[in-house]
Amino acid sequence: MNNYKITIQYDGTRYKGWQGQNSTGLTIQGKIEAVLGQMAGHAVEVIGSGRTDAGVHAKGQVANFHIEEHFTEGKILSYLNHYLPDDIAVIAVEQVDERFHSRYAAKKKTYRYHIHMGEISDVFERKYEYQYEKTLDVERMKEAASYLIGTHDFTSFCGNKKMKKTAVRTIYEINFTKKGNDLWIDYRGNGFLQNMVRILTGTLIEVGDGRRAPEELPQILESKNRENAGYTAPACGLMLMEVHY
Structure with a gap:
């Protein structure tokens, strides 16, 4: 299983926060998971370093996700930024150790x-x-x-x-x-x-x-x-x- 760490910027103005919600698609996590799922052909869980509230912005949010398929870092970066809305951008992608967890590893x-x-x-x-x-x-x-x-x-x-x-x-x-x-x-x-x-x-x-x-x-x-x-x-x-x- 391949584990990727991503660094994300977003304008949180129109979103209901980071955390995905069944009642709305307007979350940062939800938008990223939708694009990754489209790329991988199956559901992908994105784990954030923490939750930001509705309307809060980020210049350096970090998340990670696991997928069985191997994609180059450049491919993931290009695909995400092509399909994500203009107020969300992934600024870095890095393949990391399978045990890396964006929330638990944060200091x-x-x-x-x-x-x-x-x-x-x-x-x-x-x-x-x-x-x-x-x-x-x-x-x-x-x-x-x-x-x-x-x-x-x-x-x-x-x-x-x-x-x-x-x-x-x-x-x-x-x-x-x-x-x-x-x-x-x-x-x-x-x-x-x-x-x-x-x-x-x-x-x-x-x-x-x-x-x-x-x-x-x-x-x-x-x-x-x-x-x-x-x-x-x-x-x-x-x-x-x-x-x-």
Whole structure:
């Protein structure tokens, strides 16, 4: 059985997320599986490094799939990009060891959240940023973010209240880059819960606009209660940048 690793970019605006669903064909996984099935002549399961929510984008999503037939990497790359819609692109194909698993083998992930501050939106970037009318105090946000670095139980920042698995995750870095009215927040960790980056961002925004104090973050973590954290920032501003192996 041949195992192939693919790196994917997508504009998630019109999709219902990564994960395939029986109720809709508008998922990233579903689109890729359909094209691979057409190429191979049978159903092909695509395993993603993780799920992205509806409306979330990716520059470096990683997935793998097994097929009995041997195709060259170039053939797969060409075929996928010929038949996939214009808002999904496979940028690399690599044949890997049969045991490689894109989710279990992942060591770190980097997500980026883009906020555009001010009353005037950027027409050309509006699908890839969160338009926030107020100017945020980035120094306060940095102070709040410092409490999130390390290994913690992030139950308070999980959108799935019924999740039974552990919510312990490690965040290695949270970096802020400000240029004019644009603010990018980069999160690097060993894994992220459902909606976690968007809830973290919403909470940091509430610190940046003065609704919360930076010192509240340890209490929010310790409470393990979603209601104590901030709102869920919109999906449009979030991008999966890289999966590290």
